[in-house]
Structures are given as C-alpha cells and as structure tokens.
Amino acid sequence: MDEQQRSTFLQSASRFPPPKGIKLYYGTAGFRTDASILQSTAFRIGILAALRSLKTGGAVIGLMITASHNKVSDNGVKVADPGGEMLTQDWEPFADSIANAPDPDSLIQLIDEFAKKEGIPLNGTKAAAILLGRDTRPSGESLVEAAKQGICSVNGAIAIDMGVVTTPQLHWMVRTRNKDLQASASELDYFDQVSTSFRCLIDLIPKTSYHGIGKLIVDCANGVGGEKLQVLKEKLSWLDVEIRNTGKQGILNEQVGADYVQKDKVAPQGFGGPDVGIRCASLDGDADRLVYFTIITKGNNQINLVDGDKILSLFALFIKDQLSILTDDTYEYQPRVGVVQTAYANGASTKYLKDLGLQVIFTPTGVKYLHEKAQEYDIGIYFEANGHGTILFSDHFLCWLEDRKSTEKCLEKKNAAKRLWAVSKLINQAVGDALSGLLLVEAILQHMGWSVDNWNELYHDLPSRQLKVKVADRTAIVTTNAETIVQKPPGIQEAITALTVKYPQGRCFVRPSGTEDVVRVYAEASTQEAADELASCVAKLVD
Ligand code: 16G
Ligand code: ZN
Secondary structure (H helix, E strand, O other), X not given: OOHHHHHHHHHHHOOOOOOOOOOOOOOEOEEEEEHHHOHHHHHHHHHHHHHHHHHOOOOEEEEEEOOOOOOOOEEEEEEEOOOOOEOOHHHHHHXXXXXXXXXXXXXXXXXXXXXXXXXXXXXXXOOEEEEEEEOOOOOHHHHHHXXXXXXXXXXXXXXXXXXXXXXXXXXXXXXXXXHOOOOOOOHHHHHHHHHHHHHHHHHOOOHHHOOOOOOEEEEOOOOOHHHHHHHHHHHOOOOOEEEEOOOOOOOOOOOOOHHHHHHHOEOOOOOOHHHEOOEEEEEOOOOOOEEEEEEOOOOOOEEEEEOHHHHHHHHHHHHHHHHHHHOOOOOOOOOOEEEEEXXXXXXXXXXXXXXXXXXXXXXXOOHHHHHHHHOOOOEEEEEOOOOOEEEEEOHHHHHHHHHHHHHOOOHHHHHHHHHHHHHHHHOOOOOOOHHHXXXXXXXXXHHHOOOHHHHHOOOOOOOEEEEEEOOOOHHHOEEEOOOOEEEEOOOHHHHHHHHHOOOOOOEEEEEEOOOOOOEXXXXXXXXXXXXXXXXXXXXXXXX
C-alpha cells in the first residue's frame, strides 16, 4: 500500500481503539456483543467490506448492523457477499484477526499482508461500493457512522447508506444490484417485487377453490419488521392483517418475537384471550425469522407452535405439487429438488418430507451452511426450526421455467409454471426473509383453502426438549456429521447413544452454541416426559 493510503488508515484507525481485554469473533452470524464495545469492530469490518468489494471486481457488498433477536443493548456487524449470501467463510479468520488487532499499526500490517495475498489493489484505481443497513437499535446510527469511516478510508470505496431496513432487505438489495444489474435496487423496488409477485400468486388461485382464510395477526418483536409490514399492508390493502408489537411502546425482543415464541413456546406480549384460535405470526428483531402460532385457550399463554419445519413442509408440498403438474416421470428434464435441515428439525418433519419423496440433507446449524447446500439443487429449500429459511432456484431451472411459462399450451401447466415463477420472485433468494416468507405462507394457505389448523395437521411434532449447559470451555466439545455425533472428548458419544436407545423414538445430540457461551442439548422421544428425562441425563454428561 502506498504512503497516502497508509496515513489515511493510521489517522482513521486511531479514532477507533478496540476494547481492551476482550476477544471478538465473527461467529455464526457475524460479530454480536454489547453495542458499547463494537465501534472499532464496525470501523474495521467497514474496511473488510471495501476490500471484499475490490476483490470481487467492484461488486456491491452489504454491511448490516443488527443483533437480530438479542436484547436491545447488544448489536452486531455482518457482511453480505455479492449474491446476497453470508460472507465467504474463507474470510472469517481475517475478520477475526483485524477485529482483534491491538493498535493501528498492527491493523495496517494485517490489511497489507492480506491485500497482497489476495491480490487486492489498494491504489485507488478500482472502485468499491458498500450498502449499509441497520435495524432499529438506538446504537445502530453511530455504528453505521463508524463503518462508513472504515469504508471511506479505503481508496476508491464508497458507502451507500440504506438507513433502517430489515436484514433480508439489505441482502436482497445487494443481490439484486449485482445479479440483475439493477444498479439502483432500492427498498421501493423490494416492496414492488414482493407485493406484485404475491398478488400474482393470489390471482392464480382457481376461483372454484378460493376460500377466505380470515385474519392474520403479526407480532413484529418491537423491531424493524413493523414499519416495513405496514408498507406492504398499504400496498395490499385487501390483505386482512393486524400488526402488533411495532416498537412504539414495547422493548425490542423483550418477551416478543419469533425467537421467544419458538424457544419458550408461549404467546408474545400483547396477545391474549381474544386472539384464541386466530392465525398469528411472529417475526424476530431484524425480520429474518418467522414462526406461526395459535393461542390454545383463554387465560393462559399456551400456544400451538407452527415452526420453521412446518413452514418448510408447506413450501415443499406446494412446490412439489406445482412441479408434478408441470412434469411427469417420463418428462426429459427432472428438476432436482433438495430439502435442507439441521439436527434441530423435528424428526416428524423429516419423516413427512421423506414420505413426500423428497431428498432431505442435513448441515450444521447456521444459515451459511444451509444456504450453501441448498445452492446445489435446481430448487433448494432450507429452513431451521427457529424459522429462518428460504427457497433457492438455479439459473438453469429459471430459464427452463421462463420458457415453459411462455410456450406451454395447456392452461393448467402454464399456470403451474407461472406460480413457480411468482414464488421465485416473492421469496428472498439472498437469505431467509420473514416478510416475504409470511406472504408466501399466506398465498399457499389461500391456494389450499387451509386454516392454520389444517396446516398444523400435516404431521405431529415429536415431543422435544432443549437445555443449555454452562461449561468451563465449550470448545472442548467437537462434533461431526452435521453436529449429530460428538467426536471429542472421547467416550461422550458412546454414553449419549447408550442413553438414547433406552427411549422409543429417542434422538439426542449436544453442540457448543455459536452465539452464547453454553453447550446446547437437544432430545426428542415419543413422550414429553421421556424427552425431558433424556435431555437432563445427557446434560449431566456434559456438565
Ligand atoms: C444464528 C444463526 C442461526 C442459528 C443460530 C444458532 C444466521 C443468520 N443466524 O442466529 O441460523 O440457528 O445462530 O445459535 O446464521 P446457537 O449456535 O447459539 O445455537
Ligand atoms: Zn434475525
């Protein structure tokens, strides 16, 4: 790097000293910790994002400031690659090392070495562009400012601030700007695409089978999803949706939101007796997770949870139905459909999907792993039980579909092609998106004429239990086979297996969390008592 670049880095980096005595990690989904110690990380990851843009030939890169479903005093920094997917894992070690560089000199040295190794030009001859977004956390504004300073300290790099957006909106804008060369893909374009494709799916519902399915109430976790859903509601004025927990009163993620509802299996704040039996949904704080639920009885907050596995099952069923209208076994082109889950997927969902004749693959926890696997298919559908997931369509499949859509003579087949096309436009192919996912669920339920109970009856979840165990060093546990087998320390897996076989339909695994300093235990069995007992016995093994 030349002297001018070095002195720019020196000056700007000295304004953002790192916190003392704290080690920061990129983690499963970027850096995430107390917002008060993230200034230097936001600044440094701004630099990384600019380098990433230079490395990818000037592609637009995303930088999102969010801590998702964490408490409001936390925040986080994560990077989106040119396709809108998570930052390539090859760059995570570099992210860790620059975040932890103790002073500006060592930071500059690390950047210099990395840029040389990766062949990244730092002389200002190439342009770089970073889209910035943040959720509604009060700390977001100053962290975006720090990130901007990092970006602008790299020769040739510019920062484009998209303001307060959902995480999936930012990923979508990055993907759309790079892929469709729609240089200006904005939030308005996102709303247009999502609402147009949703309307298209509704218009394609055969009139004979159309049934109203009643009101939907949405818990927005007191986060960014509330104001964005309001925009969609105004565009789709006939959609019967009531929006709650928009953040005007309650606190972000506090006893609200998809993570709370899914983990604790209770209704969020602001929901109660009058809502019994009504179809409800919860988004998380940055609107990339979605679960549905119904309140069972008045007077308590117990719910029937319709989790990510069931959203996945609904999507997979719809896609399979439409594909089977379009092609039969003798058809020359058979699109490859893959369903991707993690070990947290309820065993009953996996059985349901396999019984549908679908190929089910498992990956470790974390969107980056599921997304990567789903990309191997013509249609890759992935979901975590926690409600994060999406559908990916290969370019090859979309070309074929476009052709079928325009040349098909049979109206039924033409409509099936149009529906799949609309799904590919509605669903956010960059990353799981609670808003577009919610509209797809609503469109499919309307298409099927299904109530939320009909949907929930697709299969019955096996009873399960999750526990957290605080241990001295969670990294001592090393897993393999998509986190289902403990490799280290020796002996633990044998003990888990010996306990598990005692329970009918027993399944159990342990893994170190990627976001908290705990080991997580998951157990499943034919009764709730058995699942609880298995989980607590295994928790004692790792304690
Ligand atoms: C993050 C991941 C989520 C995963 C969770 C696991 C992304 C965008 N988010 O929230 O996919 O399920 O971590 O947390 O990748 P854990 O490792 O603490 O169980
Ligand atoms: Zn989230």
